Amino acid sequence: DVKVTQSSRYLVKRTGEKVFLECVQDMDHENMFWYRQDPGLGLRLIYFSYDVKMKEKGDIPEGYSVSREKKERFSLILESASTNQTSMYLCASSWDFRDGDRYGYTFGSGTRLTVV
Amino acid sequence: GQQVMQIPQYQHVQEGEDFTTYCNSSTTLSNIQWYKQRPGGHPVFLIQLVKSGEVKKQKRLTFQFGEAKKNSSLHITATQTTDVGTYFCAGRRHSGYALNFGKGTSLLVTP
Numbered sequence A: 001d002v003k004v005t006q007s008s009r010y011l012v013k014r015t016g017e018k019v020f021l022e023c024v025q026d027m028d029h030e031n032m033f034w035y036r037q038d039p040g041l042g043l044r045l046i047y048f049s050y051d052v053k054m055k056e057k058g059d060i061p062e063g064y065s066v067s068r069e070k071k072e073r074f075s076l077i078l079e080s081a082s083t084n085q086t087s088m089y090l091c092a093s094s095w096d097f098r099d100g101d102r103y104g105y106t107f108g109s110g111t112r113l114t115v116v
Numbered sequence B: 001g002q003q004v005m006q007i008p009q010y011q012h013v014q015e016g017e018d019f020t021t022y023c024n025s026s027t028t029l030s031n032i033q034w035y036k037q038r039p040g041g042h043p044v045f046l047i048q049l050v051k052s053g054e055v056k057k058q059k060r061l062t063f064q065f066g067e068a069k070k071n072s073s074l075h076i077t078a079t080q081t082t083d084v085g086t087y088f089c090a091g092r093r094h095s096g097y098a099l100n101f102g103k104g105t106s107l108l109v110t111p
Helices: none
Strands: A004-006 A010-013 A019-025 A031-038 A042-049 A064-070 A073-078 A087-094 A111-115 B004-007 B010-014 B019-025 B031-037 B044-049 B055-058 B061-065 B071-076 B085-092 B105-110
Touching: A004 A087, A010 A019, A019 A031, A019 A087, A019 A111, A031 A064, A031 A073, A042 A064, A042 A073, A042 B085, A073 A087, B004 B085, B010 B019, B019 B085, B019 B105, B031 B071, B044 B055, B044 B061, B071 B085
Parallel strands: A010 A111, B010 B105
Antiparallel strands: A004 A019, A019 A073, A031 A042, A031 A087, A064 A073, A087 A111, B004 B019, B019 B071, B031 B044, B031 B085, B055 B061, B061 B071, B085 B105
16 A cells, blocks of 8 residues: 655644654655645645755745655755644655646645644 | 635535535646545545546546636535545646645535
8 A cells, every 4th residue: 555654643842943744655756745734724835846856835835944865755844843833734745747647646644743 | 826716615414415515726727636634634635637628427426627627616416424524626737836725625414
């Protein structure tokens, strides 16, 4: 069974801490994404990557950075966590855009981050 | 970014009733996808529509893509309690860019 695995299901961090959210996929997908999900706001794209070491900003990149050193791993970094970054973070992966999204995005189970 | 609007935000139906959620984009979409998220779960891909006017069915679910490729709908016939969850549409403005998700429609089905 194909999988996108996020390292933590629940995380509590203090304001100002540097936070790493890890995501690993085992499907050899080219594309990987980070979304955050908040009640009433749906899923908002933070960053995505279409290849190793490549990244593109999404709609809400402020306060975040990403790293993709290997094809299977995509990390989201909160440089200095703030309370407004308390949210559910969802990682996803997909085949190359040229393949027309044959199977859509595969999402991980999410990390619920609380910043206190 | 690109706006994908979805209505209604919530829908509460009795089991056996039909349900429809609508998705509208401010720009022409290259394709549209639909996802379902069960309570406490993560979004799961349901289907993709690519062609203008396309209609696809999955058992009791019918998906449509508008002629202008700016709107889409998901219709569930005779809802069941297993249909409970949030349904998201997601569109791509052009190839080579990530999906933009609507805010979703939360469906509650009572027996």
